[in-house]
Amino acid sequence: MNTSLVSIIIPAYNRAHLIKETLDSIAAQTYKNWECIIVDDGSTDDTEKIVNQYIKQDSRFQFHSRPSNRSKGGNAARNYGYELSKGEFINWFDSDDIMEPTKIELQLNRLTGSDFDFSVCQTIVFEENINNIIGIRQENLYSEKPFESYLTGDLVWLILAPIWRKSFLDKMDSLFDETLKASQEWEFFSRVLFKYNKEYDIINKPLVFARKHTNSISHGNDIQVKTAHYITARKKLYLFVKNNNPSKETIIYFGAYFTSKFKNYLKYKNYKAAFNLLLDPLLGFRYFKLIFKVKLIFGMVLFVIFGKGESVFSGQKYKFDNE
Known part of the structure; x- marks a missing residue:
């Protein structure tokens, strides 16, 4: 029987109106040995009050504030949550998305006793409410050249889909780039796949639901600002790969x-x-x-x-x- 601790790390900013659905989906997981680390990024609404209600009912939930000496934004919150985590496995998640009840159990079962360092599942995209399904984020999660495919967008998964071995992540030089305000997941996962020369586990079943809206943590409405960060992310990745026989x-x-x-x-x-x-x-x-x-x-x-x-x-x- 699997008893490994899984750390679910959630950055949050002014999510009082949405975070209940997210935390309810975590509380409903069939796998029970988890900790949920919510890192607040300076919310001005009732996010902390709502999370504290969950903490009173279930000590597996935690609330932390991003330290003042860390950069503002979801990346710093994700990295700080990772530093606080005690689990053998890591699942970063977003404060407005939803887990299918068997997500952790199914992915952990695939990782345990295998050589896989992470497991990726399908993602359903919805708008406003979970009954308003837009579709699957991407049908194919496999590629013979995963780095090149992820680079060009032929292979896509979002931050909520993978569960990672912490021992594998500990070997990375860095996790999320705290200077980026857009394209940060792409930059991080691209670095992972560039160095990763093994198979990873794929579950061709939707186990997560990603909410589509314009009010996400890391994306504002200024397209010029976002474009500048897209370019910066690619500059950084180019510097990372150019001396390693791309x-x-x-x-x-x-x-x-x-x-x-x-x-x-x-x-x-x-x-x-x-x-x-x-x-x-x-x-x-x-x-x-x-x-x-x-x-x-x-x-x-x-x-x-x-x-x-x-x-x-x-x-x-x-x-x-x-x-």
Whole structure:
């Protein structure tokens, strides 16, 4: 009989109106040996009051505030919760999503006695209430090249889907990047998959329900700010992989991504952002030929002077992007 402790880590910010459903779904788990660590990110509503009601009824729930010396945001809350955790297994979760009652039991059974370091399940996406189903987040959770597939968006899972061995996570140089406000899950899971050369467990069954709405912890409404963080995440990941023999698919992805964002900035006359992207990483992108770098510079000059220069980039066709 499995008795391993599972640590469920939840960052929360102003979730008083939603967190009850999340905590109810955790309390209803068929597997009983868990701790649920809620880390508040500075809520101004009744989130703490509601969580304390659960703590009075069930000591497996915990409430903690993000330390003032840690960065604001869900990433710092997730990392801090990990530092507090005592479980052999980790399940990060969000404060507005829902677990199917057998999630922990089924995934833990697959991990116990196996060589798998994590188990991933299917995710159902819903809007407003759990009866309003939009669909499955992604049907296929398997790839022969999981890193490349996750990089390009052909393989997707959300933060709530995996359960991880803590002993495996302890070997990572870092967990969630606390400077990122968007694309942080993608950046972290990409780093995991780049170094991971074993099979991981897949349960082709929906065990989690992800709520779709615009008021998530890490995503605001400013598309320019989000785009800047998407780019930053990819810059960081490129620096992480470039000296470790990245595959051809990986090189193509990064070259296409940075070039596309550069062209978009020029098109919408955001020349400062375009110039910064040109300096780093485009001109330093070791896989671009010199002639192409010259074209990038010439294209920017044309846009700045004449407000157009699309012809310079003609013939550069790319298929990519998972935002």
